[in-house]
Amino acid sequence: MDSSPVLEARQVLDVVPLIMCAIRREMRSHRSADISVPQFRTLAFLNEHEGASLSDAAEFIGLTLPSMSKLVDGLVTRGLVTRQTHPGDRRRMTLTLTGAGQEFHQSARQATQDCLARRLALLSDSDRAAVMRAMEALCLVFMPSDEPVSPLSVSAEEG
Amino acid sequence: MDSSPVLEARQVLDVVPLIMCAIRREMRSHRSADISVPQFRTLAFLNEHEGASLSDAAEFIGLTLPSMSKLVDGLVTRGLVTRQTHPGDRRRMTLTLTGAGQEFHQSARQATQDCLARRLALLSDSDRAAVMRAMEALCLVFMPSDEPVSPLSVSAEEG
DNA sequence: TATTGTTATACTCTATAACTATA
DNA sequence: TATAGTTATAGAGTATAACAATA
Numbered sequence: 001m002d003s004s005p006v007l008e009a010r011q012v013l014d015v016v017p018l019i020m021c022a023i024r025r026e027m028r029s030h031r032s033a034d035i036s037v038p039q040f041r042t043l044a045f046l047n048e049h050e051g052a053s054l055s056d057a058a059e060f061i062g063l064t065l066p067s068m069s070k071l072v073d074g075l076v077t078r079g080l081v082t083r084q085t086h087p088g089d090r091r092r093m094t095l096t097l098t099g100a101g102q103e104f105h106q107s108a109r110q111a112t113q114d115c116l117a118r119r120l121a122l123l124s125d126s127d128r129a130a131v132m133r134a135m136e137a138l139c140l141v142f143m144p145s146d147e148p149v150s151p152l153s154v155s156a157e158e159g
Numbered sequence: 160m161d162s163s164p165v166l167e168a169r170q171v172l173d174v175v176p177l178i179m180c181a182i183r184r185e186m187r188s189h190r191s192a193d194i195s196v197p198q199f200r201t202l203a204f205l206n207e208h209e210g211a212s213l214s215d216a217a218e219f220i221g222l223t224l225p226s227m228s229k230l231v232d233g234l235v236t237r238g239l240v241t242r243q244t245h246p247g248d249r250r251r252m253t254l255t256l257t258g259a260g261q262e263f264h265q266s267a268r269q270a271t272q273d274c275l276a277r278r279l280a281l282l283s284d285s286d287r288a289a290v291m292r293a294m295e296a297l298c299l300v301f302m303p304s305d306e307p308v309s310p311l312s313v314s315a316e317e318g
Numbered sequence: 319t320a321t322t323g324t325t326a327t328a329c330t331c332t333a334t335a336a337c338t339a340t341a
Numbered sequence: 342t343a344t345a346g347t348t349a350t351a352g353a354g355t356a357t358a359a360c361a362a363t364a
Contacts, residue, residue, distance in 0.1 A: 008287050009275035011294040012178065013268070018301040019171065020179045036354080054323065067355050069324060091322040091363045109172070116168035119300040127296040128167050134293030135170040137286040141278040142177040195331075213346065226332050228347060250340045250345040321364070329356080334349105341344075 012138075019116075026115040027108060035078065038063065039071055043080060043105045046097050053092045080104060171297075178275075185274040186267060194237065197222065198230055202239060202264045205256050212245070213252045239263060 027040065035043075038061055045060050046052060058068035072095065075081040080101035086092035097105065120128060186199065194202075197220055204219050205211060217227035231254065234240040239260035245251035256264065279287060 004284070004287060005276040005279040005282075006272065008279050008290050008294070009272045011291060011298075012275050012279070013182065013272055015294040015298045015301070016175055016178050016182065019175050019297060022301055023172065023175065038354085055321090063354095064356060065323065066325080066357080070354080089322085089364075093323070113165065113168045113172055116171050117164040120164040120167050120171070122300050123164075123296050125163070127292065128163060130289045130292040131167050131296060132170060133286070133289040135167070135174045137282050137290060138178060139170075139174045141281045142174070142181055197331085214344090222331095223333060224346065225334080225348080229331085245345095248341075248345085252346070319364100322362085323360105324362100325360075326358085327356100328358105329354105331352105331354085333352080336350100337346105337348075339344100339346085341342100 022115065022119070023112055026112045035074070035080075036071075039075055040105075040108070042068075042071060042075065043097065043101055044109075046081065046095055047102065047105050051094045051096055053086070054095065055092075057095060075101070181274065181278070182271055185271045194233070194239075195230075198234055199264075199267065201227075201230060201234065202256065202260055203268075205240065205254055206261065206264050210253050210255055213254065216254060234260070 024037075027037070041061055042057055045057055049056065049060075054068055054072065055065060057072070058065050061068065063071065072081060072083060076083050080098055082096050082098055084094045084096070086094045120131065123131070183196075186196070200220055201216055204216055208215065208219075213227055213231065214224060216231070217224050220227065222230065231240060231242060235242050239257055241255050241257055243253045243255070245253045279290065282290070
């Protein structure tokens, strides 16, 4: 039947924002260090792309270079990120998470995951199996293939 | 097995933001009238809650009253919303979508739904069935029950 | 000359505080 | 006195433009 994807699309459009709300609320409650959501996303990006440049981060997060420069200023001030000149190309900045930055990101992610797990535990085994299968399928068709870097676990934005 | 919800939680945390990115990108591309995402959400709220007051909207969207007042200013200026004093209580403002406002919201939602449907059409029938079942199950555990108003189709926030 | 990043400046969005009008 | 909304003002975040340093 051809109209079926339309029905599922409506369902996805209704339900996914609900889940996203829960994710965002949890992440927000964890912002102990008083960082913004773009800052949090930048931490997540650096966690997966150690030594990325300012331009890399700006492009991935979707900010201009000046904005990202200022954003990173804040992360450096808070001791979550280090900013060093690249040995090979002294124009580039090499961004790295500090221990505190890694710790912050990891614990925020863990807390969010736990929060989701508590909700999922309310479902039956077979419903959870459907969730697993659905997520695997959706991942295939929503994963941006052209991007050089995986956006996994980096996109809990905005707040 | 007790650890299973944890696995699905990780999967949900990885995949849901991907889908949300696609939703947001589509909505953003549709902002022909140059309105902000909170403004868009307000349109969606008013679409489901005709005649809501400024306070109602402010509480639902999560803005202060002054901020919502200013936000609505913009929507009124653009001809998407009307603002009238409530007949029974002249302190209250009654907010209503204009025809243009309804049209704008409806076409934005339709475009987003079509965009999702194109991706879902890439899946097998049985995968789509799993998606449908998963969304129904997730809706049950992520739907905020205490809220007086349904947040469905209103929560594609930020960008 | 092109690229990487920073500084200067302006605009949007949001909040808090103070105010007006109505109940 | 309490509630609904507006106006005034300030702070965060972002963008564009201009600049400095390196390739």
